Amino acid sequence: MDNLMHAIETQGKALDSDVLLVDSFLNHQVDVSIMEEAGETFAKAFAGVKIDRVATIESSGIAPAAFTARALGVPLVIMKKQTSRIMTGEAVHVPVRSFTKGTVYELMCKKAFLPEGDSVLFIDDFLASGEAAFGAMKIFEMCGCQLAGIGILIEKSFQAGREKLQEKGIRTVSLARVASMETGHVSFLPADA
Amino acid sequence: MDNLMHAIETQGKALDSDVLLVDSFLNHQVDVSIMEEAGETFAKAFAGVKIDRVATIESSGIAPAAFTARALGVPLVIMKKQTSRIMTGEAVHVPVRSFTKGTVYELMCKKAFLPEGDSVLFIDDFLASGEAAFGAMKIFEMCGCQLAGIGILIEKSFQAGREKLQEKGIRTVSLARVASMETGHVSFLPADA
Numbered sequence: 001m002d003n004l005m006h007a008i009e010t011q012g013k014a015l016d017s018d019v020l021l022v023d024s025f026l027n028h029q030v031d032v033s034i035m036e037e038a039g040e041t042f043a044k045a046f047a048g049v050k051i052d053r054v055a056t057i058e059s060s061g062i063a064p065a066a067f068t069a070r071a072l073g074v075p076l077v078i079m080k081k082q083t084s085r086i087m088t089g090e091a092v093h094v095p096v097r098s099f100t101k102g103t104v105y106e107l108m109c110k111k112a113f114l115p116e117g118d119s120v121l122f123i124d125d126f127l128a129s130g131e132a133a134f135g136a137m138k139i140f141e142m143c144g145c146q147l148a149g150i151g152i153l154i155e156k157s158f159q160a161g162r163e164k165l166q167e168k169g170i171r172t173v174s175l176a177r178v179a180s181m182e183t184g185h186v187s188f189l190p191a192d193a
Numbered sequence: 194m195d196n197l198m199h200a201i202e203t204q205g206k207a208l209d210s211d212v213l214l215v216d217s218f219l220n221h222q223v224d225v226s227i228m229e230e231a232g233e234t235f236a237k238a239f240a241g242v243k244i245d246r247v248a249t250i251e252s253s254g255i256a257p258a259a260f261t262a263r264a265l266g267v268p269l270v271i272m273k274k275q276t277s278r279i280m281t282g283e284a285v286h287v288p289v290r291s292f293t294k295g296t297v298y299e300l301m302c303k304k305a306f307l308p309e310g311d312s313v314l315f316i317d318d319f320l321a322s323g324e325a326a327f328g329a330m331k332i333f334e335m336c337g338c339q340l341a342g343i344g345i346l347i348e349k350s351f352q353a354g355r356e357k358l359q360e361k362g363i364r365t366v367s368l369a370r371v372a373s374m375e376t377g378h379v380s381f382l383p384a385d386a
Contacts, residue, residue, distance in 0.1 A: 023303070024306070027271070028302075029268055029269070029303075029306040030262070030268060030270070030271060032267075058251070058252040062252060062259070063255055063256075063269070066228060066255070066259055066260070069223070069225040070225045075223060075224060075225065076223040076225050077222050078221055078223060080221065109221075110216070110222075112217075112222075113221060113222040
C-alpha cells in the first residue's frame, strides 16, 4: 500500500504528536482508488482464513470495509454509534471511548446481523489505543461470533492498541504503521501488507 | 435494479405507511453486491454528464456513493452530520431536518473538498421529503459547485421530495420508486434506471 503511505506523507497533516488529519483522502474527501486497493489487500492478506462477514464502525470505516467485503464476496455489517428511532430487534451495546473526540459513544449492532458461530473480519480506518477494536470484539463476543482478524488502514504504532491486540494473539494487518509524528512530519514502520 | 427491488420486497419491512426498514441489506447489514450494482447503474445513467466528484451524507449513503465514485473514477466527498474536534479549514454548514429521526442536524463540508466550479453528483440512500437533498444542494451552492444530478436508491414517491426536485429541473435517478407502503407490503412505480 505505497499509495496509502504516499497519501499520508503528502496529504496527511500531523497536527501534533497524536492527531493525524487525513480528511483529504480518507474520511471526508475519499480517494476511492486507495479504498479499493485497501479492500483487495485485506482480502489477499486474509486469504485462507474463514471469513463469513466484514464488520466496521460508522462512518470512516465504511468505504474500505465495503471494498473488502466485495473482494471477499461476503456481507458488510456497519456497527452504529447510536441507536436509531426505527431500530427494531434485539441489539447489543458496548460503550466505547473515542480517542479522537475525547467522548464516549455507544457502539451498537443488531444480533441478527452477527449470527452466532460466524467468523468476522473487523476493518477500521485507525488503530490507536485500541478502544474501538476492543469494543467491536466485545460486540462479536456478545453475539457468539469469532474474530477472524483485524484490518487497519493507519496504525499509530506509538500507541498501545497494536500491542494489546498482539498480547491476545489477534492477527492485525495494518496497511500503514506510523512510528512517530511531529507537526508536519510522519515516519513509518514497515507495513503488514 | 431488480436486485434492489427484490431485496426491498423480501427483506424490507414497512413498519407503517411512512417508515421502511431496510437495515438487513442497506444501512446496517449491507449487501455489497447491490451497492456495487447501484454505483455502476448511476455511472451509466449519468454517462455524458460532466461529473467531477460524487458527494453523499454520512453514513448510509457512503457504500453506494463509494461504488459510484469508483465507477466514475472521481473522488468521493462525505458530508458530515456534525463537526469533528480535529476539523480544520473553512467549512460550510446547513441545518437539515431528519425525516426518519424527527431531529435537526448540522450538515457540514469543508469548502476545500467542493472546489468552486466543480460539478457534483449527489448520491443518497433515501429520498422522501427532500430535506437532505436540498440541504446538500445548499452546501454545493455555498461552495460554488454545480449539481450534476441526484442518484437515489429508494425513493418514497408518495412524499414530496421528487416533485420538488423536478420543479427545479433537477435530474433525479431513483433505482427503486416506492408508490405506497402499508405494514407488510410495498408497491412500486417504474424505476428511473
